[in-house]
Amino acid sequence: MVEGNAVHIIITDAWLARSQALHLSGAKLLAAAAVASVMTMLGAVALYHWVFLEGVRQSWPGFVPMAKMVTQGEVDSKELYMRENLDAMARKLGEMQARMMQIDSLGERVAGLAGLKPEAFKAEPAGSGGILVGGHPITVEELRSAMGELDQRTESRVDWLTAVESRLFDQKMQRSLIPTQEPVLGARVGSPFGYRIDPITGNTALHTGLDFPADTGTPIYAAAGGVVIVQELHHAYGNMIEVDHGNNLITRYAHTSKVFVKKGDIIKRGQKIAEVGSTGRSTGPHLHFEVWVAGVVQDPRPFLNAGESLAATELAKKR
The missing domain is CATH 2.70.70.10 (Glucose Permease (Domain IIA))
Known part of the structure; x- marks a missing residue:
């Protein structure tokens, strides 16, 4: 029975021969309706999820293509993320290789000053591929190979520059032990040898x-x-x-x-x-x-x- 904004519900128990009345106001009705809606939505989502997974697992007609369509977007996003990161790493690797060329040029000049053959400094380690040249999207294997070559090349340059440093140090020590410093600054020579x-x-x-x-x-x-x-x-x-x-x-x-x-x-x-x-x-x-x-x-x-x-x-x- 409805009166105004309230609902009166009378529950009769035939076995106990008694009745019970429930009085629901407008606020209680709205709350009950909201709870019922939420429960219905959760139930629908759970049912859809179960039906979808069961359809894919059992290969029901139409469910496998639908699953591919749903997952394709995630795969594309991951591939795009990996591609962007690979391209960024390739650019960084190119910068490092360009700097290595500058180090090579400087090393040749320093080697010449140390009396060593600059040609030896140019010698590439076995398997060196030179500068990374773009023309197609780089793959993970190509990036790994290029980084390995750069690492090997860097180690060889460190060893070579260490040898150059040692040679220059020896030369400096030898010069410091040769009497070339004027013993009296600014004085003219009186009697010569x-x-x-x-x-x-x-x-x-x-x-x-x-x-x-x-x-x-x-x-x-x-x-x-x-x-x-x-x-x-x-x-x-x-x-x-x-x-x-x-x-x-x-x-x-x-x-x-x-x-x-x-x-x-x-x-x-x-x-x-x-x-x-x-x-x-x-x-x-x-x-x-x-x-x-x-x-x-x-x-x-x-x-x-x-x-x-x-x-x-x-x-x-x-x-």
Whole structure:
């Protein structure tokens, strides 16, 4: 029975001989209708899902093509996603290969500076395919192969550049152990190497080094790196220092006023080791500088000239 916006339902139980009345208002009716609709929809979805799966499993007519149509969209989306990622990786691989070409070009020049054959740097590892060239969509196998070749090529370049670095380091060490640094900066050469009239005895004698006249206290720098093997007061050389540079090469610094190193010290090229003086057999403040190779005294001038030429070359490269 309906009265206004309410529904009255009377339930009669014949066995118990009694009746029960239910009163449903408008709000309760709407809630009940909503619940019923939801339950109906869920039931329909469940039924559709069961029927669809059962139809595909049992190969009912029309269900297999329908399943292919439903799943085709998902497959296409996955393939598109994979293709986009493969293309992005291929572009990145191309950039890496282009950078590898730049490294190859730089490595050839550095190898030449190190005295190594640049052709050896160009040698490709076995199976190298060169730069990845687009023309068709790249496959996973092609991408994997190209990345493997790039990895192998990178390893070979690392080994080669390590060898170049070692060679350049050896060359740098050798240069640092050759007396090419001016021992007194800016000083002119007074007496050169060779025979001259001895200023004390007046007789002709071999002058075994170069003299650098300078004020007492002027810094004296090591012409090359090495080990101090002599530091003593000599009757002729005065306060004297001898430095062993290896390969039977020794430099000597004489007549110093102050000494800042001792026997056994390891010194660096350009390190201040003493100051100009006039100790020993000397007529005025100056540095007497000698170079000995395999026990034979040499003219220091060619060594110092080589240092000046090297400095000029490096300056020109910087410009």
